[in-house]
Amino acid sequence: MNRREFFARAGAGAVALNAFPHHLYAANSRKNASDRIKLGPMGVELSRLAMGTGTNGVGGSSNQTRKLGVSGLADLFHAGFDEGVTFWDSADQYGTHVYLREALKKVPREKVTILSKTHASTEKDMKADLDRFRRELGTDYIDILLLHCMLDADWPERKKGAMAVISEAREKGIVRTHGTSCHTLDALKTAARTPWVQVDLARINPAGVAMDADPGTVLSVLKQMKAAGKGIIGMKIFGAGKLRDRTDECLQFALAQECVDCFTIGQESRTELAGLVKKIPAASVRG
Numbered sequence: 001m002n003r004r005e006f007f008a009r010a011g012a013g014a015v016a017l018n019a020f021p022h023h024l025y026a027a028n029s030r031k032n033a034s035d036r037i038k039l040g041p042m043g044v045e046l047s048r049l050a051m052g053t054g055t056n057g058v059g060g061s062s063n064q065t066r067k068l069g070v071s072g073l074a075d076l077f078h079a080g081f082d083e084g085v086t087f088w089d090s091a092d093q094y095g096t097h098v099y100l101r102e103a104l105k106k107v108p109r110e111k112v113t114i115l116s117k118t119h120a121s122t123e124k125d126m127k128a129d130l131d132r133f134r135r136e137l138g139t140d141y142i143d144i145l146l147l148h149c150m151l152d153a154d155w156p157e158r159k160k161g162a163m164a165v166i167s168e169a170r171e172k173g174i175v176r177t178h179g180t181s182c183h184t185l186d187a188l189k190t191a192a193r194t195p196w197v198q199v200d201l202a203r204i205n206p207a208g209v210a211m212d213a214d215p216g217t218v219l220s221v222l223k224q225m226k227a228a229g230k231g232i233i234g235m236k237i238f239g240a241g242k243l244r245d246r247t248d249e250c251l252q253f254a255l256a257q258e259c260v261d262c263f264t265i266g267q268e269s270r271t272e273l274a275g276l277v278k279k280i281p282a283a284s285v286r287g
Helices: 003-011 064-083 097-103 123-137 159-170 185-193 215-227 244-256 271-283
Strands: 036-039 044-047 048-053 087-089 113-118 142-148 173-184 199-203 231-235 260-266
Touching: 003 064, 044 048, 044 142, 044 271, 048 064, 048 271, 064 097, 064 271, 087 260, 097 123, 097 199, 113 123, 123 142, 123 159, 142 159, 142 185, 142 199, 159 173, 173 185, 185 199, 199 215, 215 231, 244 271
Parallel strands: 048 087, 048 260, 087 113, 113 142, 142 173, 173 199, 199 231, 231 260
Antiparallel strands: 036 044
16 A cells, blocks of 8 residues: 555545555654754744643643642653653643643743643733733743634634734744644635644544544645645644554654644653653654
8 A cells, every 4th residue: 555545545534544554654764752843934942742731621621630630740741841842732721721830830931832722812802811821821921822723714804803912922922933723624724824824733643533634635734834834733643542542553644744843642641651752763763
């Protein structure tokens, strides 16, 4: 099976990963969770792997907050930091800002990259979110701020108030770079052609699970984004947990995509973190 055939099957629905063509996705050199990446036009530096905090995150809590608590999740961030994983992925929806603030008590702020996400649409709500987010995080600035879960093709019109506030915040150094997370193909296509989007958080895995479309279609849009100079962060690498028994294939697939700069995975234990740190370089060169 070649790549074209693989994506043809992916376009028809979820693919049988026991037929995954490992040799087509093997790199010549290893990639590591701690690799330093400069993301998008603003060149924000971060680690290849992000520590996600929103596995099933909704209503101000997530798997991580419920399972680990404040000190437990902070300790997990510290363990990641010791491994060179310095990209922390949070969101208002997950209620994880205060958990990051606890972790920052033992980690220099300038040594980590913090991402958060907002549901604000109006200028008023976005200004309030910016003030509250920074207060909750205990920081003066947010490295990456995304409009959370775009669904509609006309989201720039719906979110223009929030976008204006975020742009001004970037000019003032309160936000370093900005963009979207998308949850439909139409929204993703709009993000690809919208200059305001500097960074996009996109759902990608080889089986098309919990994605905006089949892998081939999504990758075609992500390649357009990359060609336009946008930074791309992958998410749903394990299909919202449904592909955790096929982590090798999923990691190798994500690592092989030149249009995906880095990716976030919601780790819930030190064991899971250590496993990813070990599996990523092994998967990147598997033949």
